[in-house]
Amino acid sequence: MEHLPKKKATIYDLSVLSGSSPSTVSAVLNGSWRKRRIKESTAALIRELADQHQYTANLQARGLRSSRSGLVGLLLPVHDNRYFSSMAQSFEAHVRSRGLCPIVVSACRDPDEERRTVETLISYSVDELIVAGATDPDGVHAVCIGSGLKHVNIDLPGSRAPSVISDNYQGARMLTEAIIRHFSDDLKLGPDELYLFGGRDDHASRERIRGFRAIKRELMQGDSDKCIEPTGYSPNMAQVAFERFYEREGKLPRGLFINSSINFEGLLRFMAQHPNEAFVDIVVGCYDYDPFGSFLPFPVIMIRQDIEGMITKAFEIMAENRPSVQTYLIQPELVPPRTALKGPLDAIKDIA
C-alpha cells in the first residue's frame, strides 16, 4: 500500500521524541557530538530514533547554514562519447570514495552555457568543481573566483586556474609516427598522403597539430597547410570534409589523423555512403580511444588519454590549500589496432 507521502522527519521531530534539544539532536546526527560532550547514552537514543524514523538530514538546510553542500561537480562539454563518459565514470568513483555526491552536467561547448551552468552549481554551493574541456575556461574561472569555488581545469587548460591536461604534443607525435610506420617500406606514405582532420582552435587541437607537423617534417621531410582540415567537434562537419576531399581526389588520404572520436564518427558517416573498397588501404590514427573504433576493418591506432591519472591529479590539486596556477601534463598512451582496454566499468562489481 502506498502510504501517503508523510513528510520527512526533522531534528525538531526527533528533539520532541527524544526529549533533547534540536541542537543536541543535530550534533549527534552530524558527528560533532563528541566535541559537544553529549552523553553516549543520549546519543545512542537519538540515533536509534533517527533510523527508526528514517531521518535524513535536509541538505539544503545544512548547506544554507554551513554554505557547503557536499556536492562535487563535473562540467563536461558533452556526455555522448566514450572519452567524456569514461571521465564521468572515473569522476563519480573518486567523489563517492570521499563520501561526497558527484554531479555531472554538460554545457555543449557553449561558453555562455558554461558560465550559466557553473553559476547554477554555485547557487547550490557546490564545494568543488572540475571543469573538463571547457571552451572558455577563463570565463568559468571568473565566475568561480567570484564565490571562492575551488576548481581545476581538465583536458583544456585555462590561464587562471590550475589545469591538468594530457600531453597533446607528445601524443600527437606518437600517433602520427605510428601511422607513418604502419606502412611497409614498399607502400611508404608520402607527406601529401597524411592528413589531419577535426578539432578546432583550442589548446588541445593546436598542440596536436603542432606535434603532427613536427614529426611529419622529421620523418617525411614535408608538410603543408593543406594537410590540415579543422572541422570543429562535430560528426557532421567532419563528414562533409571527408566527402569534399573524396570528391576532389577520388579517394581518401591513405594516412588519416583524426582529432577526437567525435570526428571519427564523421568518417563512419562517410563510410556508410561508400563501399568498403574505399578504405582497404587506409590507416587511421584517432586521438581518443573507443573500444569499438579499435576493431574497424582497417588499422586504427588510437591514443588513450590517462583519464584516471588526470582525475586523480585534479583532486590532488584541489586538496591543496593554495594550489599554484600551472598546467600539469599527463602522458597519454598509444593503443595499437585491435585492442580492447579495460575501462572504469571494470571496477564495478556485477553479480552475474
Next chain:
Amino acid sequence: MEHLPKKKATIYDLSVLSGSSPSTVSAVLNGSWRKRRIKESTAALIRELADQHQYTANLQARGLRSSRSGLVGLLLPVHDNRYFSSMAQSFEAHVRSRGLCPIVVSACRDPDEERRTVETLISYSVDELIVAGATDPDGVHAVCIGSGLKHVNIDLPGSRAPSVISDNYQGARMLTEAIIRHFSDDLKLGPDELYLFGGRDDHASRERIRGFRAIKRELMQGDSDKCIEPTGYSPNMAQVAFERFYEREGKLPRGLFINSSINFEGLLRFMAQHPNEAFVDIVVGCYDYDPFGSFLPFPVIMIRQDIEGMITKAFEIMAENRPSVQTYLIQPELVPPRTALKGPLDAIKDIA
C-alpha cells in the same frame, strides 16, 4: 587581478541599496512581483541593482523555503556506454528546455547504491527523477514515495511507478530474424549455431530471450537452453563466456545475439586474443546501438532503442498530476550493418 572572493549579494544587500524591503526585492527577482503589485519603476530599479551587483539567488535558501530545488535527476546504472550517455545527453536537453537544472548520477547497478543515491537527491529536494535501468526500481520507488518525489522508470520497469521501456520482445524478434535472414540459403544457419550472450535476470533480458526463442522456433524449428548464456552486464564475464565456448567448440557460433553493447565489448576482448579469421563468417546482432560497433569487419546488426522517444514520454507522464502506474512500450529500431545514425550530439551547434 584576482578580486578576493567577495561574498555574494543577497536580497538583503539589494534591499538596503534600493530602499525596499527584502520581500519586495525577492518578489521582483523571482518573478512574482506582478502578483504582488510592485510598481514597475521599483522593479526596474531593483533589477538594475541586481545585475549591477551580479546578484544570483541562493538556491539552497530558496529550495529550503519552497521545498523545491529546480533540479531534475537522472539515475543511471553507468555512464560509460553509448546507450546511457545518449540518454544523459537527451535528458539534459529536455530539462534545460524547461529552464531547470539536470543532474545525472550513476549507481553502478547496485540496489543499495541506488537507494542511497536517491536519498541524497531527495535531501536536495530534487523535483523530479528519472530512474533508468535500475536494478531495483521498486526499492527506489519506496524511497521516492516516502517523500512524494515524482519519478518514472525508464529502460527497466518497476511495478509501483509508471515505466517507459522499449519493446524488448519485439526488438529481440526483429534482431534475431535479421540475423537469421542475413545468411544466404546455401549457408543457412542452424538452430544450434545461433546463440544469445549476455544480460542477466532482469525484465529486459527476459523479454529479449523470450523474443529470441520465439522467433527462433518459428523460423528454425528449434531452440535449446544451451543457446542462452547470460553473463551479467560486464565485458569481462562476456569475454570469459566467449573464450569458454571457443575452447569447447573450436569456433564461435556463426550467429550471435549479444545483449547490450557492454557485453559486445566482451567480444572485442575476445577478438583481441584471436586472429580475424575466427570471425570471417559470423553475424552479430547487438541489442543496443553503437556507431563504431556498426562498422566492424563482420556484419553487425543493431537495435537502437528510441531514447528520445522514451525520455519524451517519461516527461509527459511526470507532467500528469496523477499518472497511472503502467508500462509504456516504445518501439525500437532495427539498424542494418554499416549505419551511422545521428544522435543527440547533432542537435548541438558547433561553431567550427
Next chain:
DNA sequence: CATTTTTGCACAATCGATGGTGCAATGAAT
C-alpha cells in the same frame, strides 16, 4: 561542607529566500 572544575545540554541567532497578512497612501465615487 564549601569551592572549583567538569559534564551535559539548552538557548537563540543565523544562513537567504518565500509568501501570507496588514496597513498607509492614493485615487475614484458619491
Next chain:
DNA sequence: ATTCATTGCACCATCGATTGTGCAAAAATG
C-alpha cells in the same frame, strides 16, 4: 468632503540545520 476601493509595499514567521554561548547539576578537590 466623506467613503470605499485600489495600489504599493513592509512586516514577520518560516523552511531545517549549525554553532557560539551560557548555565545548571554532578563530580572532584580541599
